[in-house]
Amino acid sequence: MIRLFVPNDLSAGAGVVPTVDQSRYLTSVMRLGVGAEVALFNGRDGEWRAAIIESTKRGCLLKAEEQTRPMETGPDLDLIIAMVKRGRVETIVEKAAELGARRVRLTVTRRTNVDFVKLGRLDAIAMEAAEQTGRLDVPEVADPVKLDKILDDWDSARRLVFCDEGGDAKPAIEALAGTGAPAAILIGPEGGFAPEERERLRGLSFVTPVSLGPRILRADTAAISAMTLWQAAAGDWR
Ligand code: SAM
Numbered sequence: 001m002i003r004l005f006v007p008n009d010l011s012a013g014a015g016v017v018p019t020v021d022q023s024r025y026l027t028s029v030m031r032l033g034v035g036a037e038v039a040l041f042n043g044r045d046g047e048w049r050a051a052i053i054e055s056t057k058r059g060c061l062l063k064a065e066e067q068t069r070p071m072e073t074g075p076d077l078d079l080i081i082a083m084v085k086r087g088r089v090e091t092i093v094e095k096a097a098e099l100g101a102r103r104v105r106l107t108v109t110r111r112t113n114v115d116f117v118k119l120g121r122l123d124a125i126a127m128e129a130a131e132q133t134g135r136l137d138v139p140e141v142a143d144p145v146k147l148d149k150i151l152d153d154w155d156s157a158r159r160l161v162f163c164d165e166g167g168d169a170k171p172a173i174e175a176l177a178g179t180g181a182p183a184a185i186l187i188g189p190e191g192g193f194a195p196e197e198r199e200r201l202r203g204l205s206f207v208t209p210v211s212l213g214p215r216i217l218r219a220d221t222a223a224i225s226a227m228t229l230w231q232a233a234a235g236d237w238r
Contacts, residue, residue: 002030003039003047003131005138010045014064015053023059026052040064043137046071073137074100075181075235078158080107081223082189083114083144088220093122095220097129097139099227100236105184106144111191119143147197156206158182163226164201165192165216169209172226176233179208183234185226187219 004026008016018026026032034052040062041047047069054061079101081092089106096104104126106117122141130138154160159179162169163186169175186201193201201207212225231237 001037001039001049002026002032003041003134005127005131006040006042008040008042010040010042010048010064010067012065012067016040016050016062016064018060018062020059027055027060038062039068041136044071047136069136071136073102074135075102075231076158076183077101077181077227077230077235078103078105078184079223079227080105080150080160080184080186081219082107082109082147082187083112083117084190084219085114086117088218089114089117090122090125091220092223093125093139093141094129095224096227097126097135098133099224100135100231101139101185101227102137103140103142105142105150107147107150107186108144109147109189109197110194112189113191114189115144117144148200151200151204154204154206155182158184158206160201160204160207161185161226161230162201162207162209163187163212163222164198164209165212165222166198166209167211167214169211172210172212172229173233175208175210176230179234181235183230185223185230187223187226190219 036052040050048064049066049068050062050064052060053063079096127138
């Protein structure tokens with residue numbers, strides 16, 4: 001069944017006017033008509049079965065009928081990713097949605113060589129991936145913030161898994177055993193972390209440095225690998 005994210009509150013009988021793009025997708029691309037059913041979710045009320053009750057050239061109207069899945073979210077996992085090239089960031093956001101990250105936080109580090117992202121595009125990618133992957137929420141993509149500020153404002157109840165390509169960190173699967181949520185995974189830029197950044201991170205009590213093996217991974221590969229390992233060792237894949 002087609003799943004659509006909508007911002008509306010969902011309850012029995014609630015009317016929902018989908019966006020123009022969503023209406024076009026339902027009626028023109030998927031050729032659905034009045035009476036056809038779709039699944040709606042909004043990140044708060046679980047998943048609801050809804051029916052198309054009106055369909056005109058200007059768009060269609062949906063009516064929520066019955067909750068089919070209660071609200072639940074995956075483990076409280078953030079992905080903090082240094083800004084890398086647009087294509088790679090888009091891949092990382094899509095995979096973060098599929099791999100259950102609650103939030104994707106962009107960060108600027110000393111060696112970050114990209115300083116602009118189209119947040120609207122990343123939000124759309126996160127939403128489409130959430131619809132496809134069956135989750136009931138859409139990961140938030142937060143504006144870029146300097147790494148030093150993120151660390152200055154850190155809530156020490158959240159474990160920070162520092163993917164350190166320096167080579168002397170513990171293997172991730174060992175280092176993650178026995179840890180859990182809330183957590184965050186930190187991935188550096190194409191040029192890696194500066195020595196002073198590594199030194200600061202290594203000195204923080206809430207940081208767990210991890211190795212992702214003997215080869216240097218590109219930031220998107222590292223992000224996907226680290227999220228996979230975390231979900232398997234400490235998340236909802238157990
Ligand atoms: N400094 C690397 C180099 O010498 O080419 C480039 C950094 S790598 C492209 C981007 C980020 O992915 C790193 O900062 C780190 O967070 C993560 N990463 C890549 N390979 C890793 C590994 N083998 N172990 C841990 N983290 C890794």
